[in-house]
Amino acid sequence: MKPLLAVCSPLAVIAALAAPVSGETAKTADRAALQALNGTFHSPTVEEWYGGYGTREFVFADGQWSLTFVHALDPGMTQRTFQFRTGGGYAVREPSEAVPGAFQTVFDEDWKHLTLLTPVPEIAAAMGMADCGLTVNLEADISKTGCAAWRPVAVCGEDHDLLALTADGLHFGVRPADNDMCTVEKTPKALLTAVVAR
DSSP states (O other), X not given: OOOHHHHTOHHHHHSBOSOOBOTTSSOOOOHHHHHTOOEEEEOSSOEEETTEEEEEEEEEETTEEEEEEEEESSTTSOSEEEEEEEEEEEEEEEEOSSSTTOEEEEEEOOEEEEEXXXXXXXXXXXXXXXXXXXXTTBOEEOTTTOBTTBOOTTTOOEXXXXXXXXXXXXXXXXXXXXXXXXXXXXXXXXXXXXBEEO
């Protein structure tokens, strides 16, 4: 097993380990279909993330979106470390030049909420959460303050991502190691494996 600090570094915890997928797979949905998404999309299985494992759940309704991400140190998701939630409006923009079938999409992050799920102070400290004023199992609004790798909404209130809908499910872009997708220049150039409709 990797050392705790390596396993739980705040930047590494956020970035996805999943391999990019080809933009040339199945036929993709058009811009209008993506802008009109309604439903819940979730990880089909527990996914590997740097430093551990996680599950993603996205909810789309009436031009709004939300994400619930849960991280754990083990593939059985029994050693949970944190839950992060965010959401807002979103706008599907021009087609991606780097990934055929995907569209550049701006996801507003109007709010950011974080729940520390581990009672182990060393793990919280290794993730950069020790000084965020968090109470275990109590969700905190970090919209104004930020915490660890999450910046305050006033500093980073938009996520410049990719979005594509194929026969496999809904694809988002591969996040950089520093989790910074706050500007259009940071838009990913590859897709993650799909989340699927529930």
